[in-house]
Amino acid sequence: MGNEMKRGSIPIMILANAIQMIVLLGASKNDNENLTNAQQIVTDSLMNARTVQALGVEKGLVEMYMTWVEKSMSGMCKRNVLAGIGFGIASGVMFFIMAGGFYVASLLIKDEAEGSWAENTHRQEGIADFKGVMMAFMGIFYAGMGAGQAAVMMGDATKAKVACHDMFKLMDRQSQIEGLDPKGDSPEKLDAGIIEFKEVKFFYPFRPEIQVLKGINFRITTGQSVGLVGPSGGGKSTVMSLLQRFYDPQEGSVLIGAEKLPLHSLNIRWWRKQIGFVGQEPILFNANVRTNLMYGVDESDQVTEEYLRQCEKMCNLGFLYKILGVRPVRVFRWGARVRNGNQGLETEVGPRGSRLSGGQKQRVAICRAVLRNPKVMLLDEATSALDTQSETIVQKALEAALKGRTSFAIAHRLSTIQGCDVILVNADGRVVESGNHSELMALKGLDAEDAVCWRRDAVQGVQKGNTIRKQAKKTIKQTQKVSPFVEE
Numbered sequence: 001m002g003n004e005m006k007r008g009s010i011p012i013m014i015l016a017n018a019i020q021m022i023v024l025l026g027a028s029k030n031d032n033e034n035l036t037n038a039q040q041i042v043t044d045s046l047m048n049a050r051t052v053q054a055l056g057v058e059k060g061l062v063e064m065y066m067t068w069v070e071k072s073m074s075g076m077c078k079r080n081v082l083a084g085i086g087f088g089i090a091s092g093v094m095f096f097i098m099a100g101g102f103y104v105a106s107l108l109i110k111d112e113a114e115g116s117w118a119e120n121t122h123r124q125e126g127i128a129d130f131k132g133v134m135m136a137f138m139g140i141f142y143a144g145m146g147a148g149q150a151a152v153m154m155g156d157a158t159k160a161k162v163a164c165h166d167m168f169k170l171m172d173r174q175s176q177i178e179g180l181d182p183k184g185d186s187p188e189k190l191d192a193g194i195i196e197f198k199e200v201k202f203f204y205p206f207r208p209e210i211q212v213l214k215g216i217n218f219r220i221t222t223g224q225s226v227g228l229v230g231p232s233g234g235g236k237s238t239v240m241s242l243l244q245r246f247y248d249p250q251e252g253s254v255l256i257g258a259e260k261l262p263l264h265s266l267n268i269r270w271w272r273k274q275i276g277f278v279g280q281e282p283i284l285f286n287a288n289v290r291t292n293l294m295y296g297v298d299e300s301d302q303v304t305e306e307y308l309r310q311c312e313k314m315c316n317l318g319f320l321y322k323i324l325g326v327r328p329v330r331v332f333r334w335g336a337r338v339r340n341g342n343q344g345l346e347t348e349v350g351p352r353g354s355r356l357s358g359g360q361k362q363r364v365a366i367c368r369a370v371l372r373n374p375k376v377m378l379l380d381e382a383t384s385a386l387d388t389q390s391e392t393i394v395q396k397a398l399e400a401a402l403k404g405r406t407s408f409a410i411a412h413r414l415s416t417i418q419g420c421d422v423i424l425v426n427a428d429g430r431v432v433e434s435g436n437h438s439e440l441m442a443l444k445g446l447d448a449e450d451a452v453c454w455r456r457d458a459v460q461g462v463q464k465g466n467t468i469r470k471q472a473k474k475t476i477k478q479t480q481k482v483s484p485f486v487e488e
């Protein structure tokens with residue numbers, strides 16, 4: 001009877017668990033996508049909390065978040081009801097098996113017990129003794145339970161597989177530019193400061209319909225400073241990306257050195273060591289300044305304390321040593337007073353550098369770039385997010401940092417890069433004009449309407465720049481009278 005029960009109940013139990021599993025797997029991919037979208041909103045909102053508040057979009061974001069959560073919830077609710085039914089059936093079958101098992105066992109044991117009670121002198125022969133019955137029963141029961149639980153867990157395993165699908169897809173993706181396992185030459189004698197763009201045409205792989213660069217040509221020699229100006233969307237940052245070899249152009253070539261070696265033939269790690277980059281929004285890590293500065297330095301490169309001090313000085317990091325005042329530490333140590341100041345290179349910058357001002361962060365970022373002693377410096381609107389006073393200080397740091405190096409600087413105003421050796425006016429994916437500031441100013445015929453704006457801006461920029469500089473100096477002097485901690 002036990003065997004019959006086994007034969008009959010186990011397939012039913014497995015079927016019940018299978019139903020439960022199928023239901024669990026059903027909509028999990030869609031739910032996963034919806035939850036990912038919801039999580040993305042939370043991450044973006046927290047990372048950009050100030051912008052969210054400034055724009056007053058808190059409610060809108062909460063609504064967007066709720067929409068995604070509700071979308072996944074409606075699917076989940078249905079699935080959970082079905083999963084509940086499946087689970088109920090699976091558990092029910094198990095309990096029925098248990099009940100049946102106990103019933104069968106009770107019959108067998110009852111025979112044995114009746115014998116011992118009724119006659120009390122000799123045991124009546126039963127089909128099995130108590131121990132054997134219980135062993136068989138427990139064996140069936142736990143095997144069934146284990147199989148059921150394993151089936152349920154398989155649902156979780158598949159859900160985990162779905163959740164990891166995108167991650168594995170990303171991990172398996174082979175980058176066309178392999179940064180971790182670089183190949184190609186590392187020619188120590190190649191002058192990385194000589195850069196040529198030859199008929200470079202490029203579109204972003206995810207937007208092949210938009211031809212961003214339509215044939216860029218220029219040649220820069222060692223030590224030259226290049227200013228990239230032009231209307232928004234003209235392709236200035238794309239040129240910077242190609243210089244850093246985040247992408248390779250589809251047509252044309254980027255050539256390096258007097259030997260004109262194609263950039264794609266060079267070892268990418270070697271090439272990136274030749275480049276220092278300072279962006280518009282400096283990215284600092286939640287650590288002290290020293291750690292942030294050493295981030296870009298290879299372990300094999302020995303950075304002496306002396307060189308570090310030189311770079312600090314060059315980048316105007318004096319603020320790291322300023323004492324901002326004194327304050328009592330705690331109530332029970334009222335008498336004790338500590339210096340409420342920065343601690344040199346050991347100063348903690350906070351999450352994303354939040355304990356430093358924009359200008360200070362930018363100077364740390366410049367110092368980080370300079371510390372690598374790169375041949376080429378790339379500046380992507382490095383001062384555009386700063387106020388006039390900070391801009392002047394950072395500009396000084398930049399001027400020192402760029403000396404003797406080839407440099408590319410993107411700016412929205414000609415006035416910001418008027419001192420550059422070459423200014424490339426980039427519009428609609430082409431270099432429409434080039435020359436130094438006075439050459440550009442002297443040009444009469446203009447191809448693009450935008451260029452008129454750049455030129456007009458240049459004239460006004462020079463005049464404005466001088467006035468602003470005078471005003472800034474005046475303000476600093478006035479403020480210094482009130483607070484001695486304002487920097488020049």
Ligand SMILES: Nc1ncnc2c1ncn2[C@@H]1O[C@H](COP(=O)(O)OP(=O)(O)OP(=O)(O)O)[C@@H](O)[C@H]1O
Pocket residue numbers: 204206207210212230231232233234235236237238239
């Ligand atoms: N990662 C990307 N994927 C797809 N298209 C992009 C990407 N980055 C930029 N683009 C597109 O390439 C074009 C040129 O952008 P780019 O950022 O190079 O211009 P820009 O001159 O630097 O503009 P801005 O002065 O506003 O920073 C734009 O049309 C932009 O939409």
